Amino acid sequence: MSPLNSRYSWGGDEHLVVQLDEAMSLEVNFEAMAMARLLQSQKLPGVIDVCPANASLMVRFDPDVIAPAALEDAVRQVEREVGDAPSLTLRTRIVEVPVWYDDPFTNETGARFRDRHQRPEGNDLEFAAIENGLPSVQAFIDRHSGSPWITSMVGFVAGLPFLFQMVPQERQLEVPKYLRPRTDTPALTVGYGGCFSCIYSVRGAGGYQMFGVTPVPIFDPARKLPDFADFMVFFRPGDIVKFRPIDGDEYERIKQDVEAGEFRYRQSPVSFSLHDFLAGPDAYNATLLEALHGH
Structure with a gap:
């Protein structure tokens, strides 16, 4: 400490x-x-x-x-x-979030605001791959979705989680924000700024790079889905998140489940030890992912 x-x-x-x-x-x-x-x-x-x-x-x-x-x-x-x-131990949960990376919605939005971007050509994912010295967009997606993230705080707009990558600092992805903020961002965009990933809970302005969209809500004022029975905001500080890449067909199938009120997040309770994580991040992350996949 x-x-x-x-x-x-x-x-x-x-x-x-x-x-x-x-x-x-x-x-x-x-x-x-x-x-x-x-x-x-x-x-x-x-x-x-x-x-x-x-x-x-x-x-x-x-x-x-x-x-x-x-x-x-x-x-x-x-x-x-x-x-x-x-040593400190946090009773929390690990949650899977499906993401359609390189989707048409964020790509179309990004194309409308290239005059506010460091790299007018290409899209945000291509820029992120270059910034991190990676050979391709897919290599960046693999890095972004390959390790868990901890919810360091929730706020800015209703229910928006700030997510910090659980890897040694020298392996953390870093991408600057737009030079000037956009006036539009699709709801449920998975964004990135500095060392933080996030999920935009609602449509609105934003300055983070846009990598994809998730079909699952994180803010549900009507509390229609079972995962929102206790509160309209899904994420809590300390939640651990694992992104899972999906394609357009699965995105549409999950959206239908959401609209029918049948979607449930894949999640599992875990006990997170900071001491054990710091002693061996990769091995500890593997145990966290086993808890998720075994649930």
């Missing part, structure tokens, strides 16, 4: 922000999630919500119920407990 050099600041009268580090890393993100879960488990009177982010967390509270100084003392104690733990 990181040393206790975090920065505590206040957002108005109702928010405490804890910045754990200036840079995103799996270790710091894991610390933010561990702190958030421990704080939530304490059910402190006056604490309304705890939101972990990439390298920070924010606590919303009622100052009429808990004094700011008392809240800060409690959160600092939580940080010490997490920092002193020899």
Whole structure:
């Protein structure tokens, strides 16, 4: 865990922000999630919500119920407990997300906005392959879909997950965002910016590179599908995601299942140990994928 050099600041009268580090890393993100879960488990009177982010967390509270100084003392104690733990384990789940890579919808959208892109010729996938020194689009797709990703935070727009690749840093894919944001992005686009992948929950503006689309919703205000029975947002911080490439025919079949209310995500509960992952990422990822495929 990181040393206790975090920065505590206040957002108005109702928010405490804890910045754990200036840079995103799996270790710091894991610390933010561990702190958030421990704080939530304490059910402190006056604490309304705890939101972990990439390298920070924010606590919303009622100052009429808990004094700011008392809240800060409690959160600092939580940080010490997490920092002193020899290893941390996160009870979470691994989820499969089908993706139609190099699809006509994102390609058509990307073609309309090439004047905002670093490489006007070609499409976003071709640009991503070149940026990462890979020989082909398929090689990039294989890298993008070959390893799991952890949901480092959820937000920006309703239900949008930020996904961080679970591989050693020197093997992480990196792709810059568009030079200027688009005014349109298809709903359920799988995007990429910097070191983060994401899934656009709704249609709208965006600046991430577009690699494909998924046929499955991640934000369902009507809660029509069984996977949304508890909440309209599917992803939670700490969820582990495995992308699975599909073709256009399977995309249409899954969409029909979604429209009929019959689709269920393939998922499995897992216990994720940061210590064991860091000791051997590839072997540990293989055990995670076995849990998914065996479910």
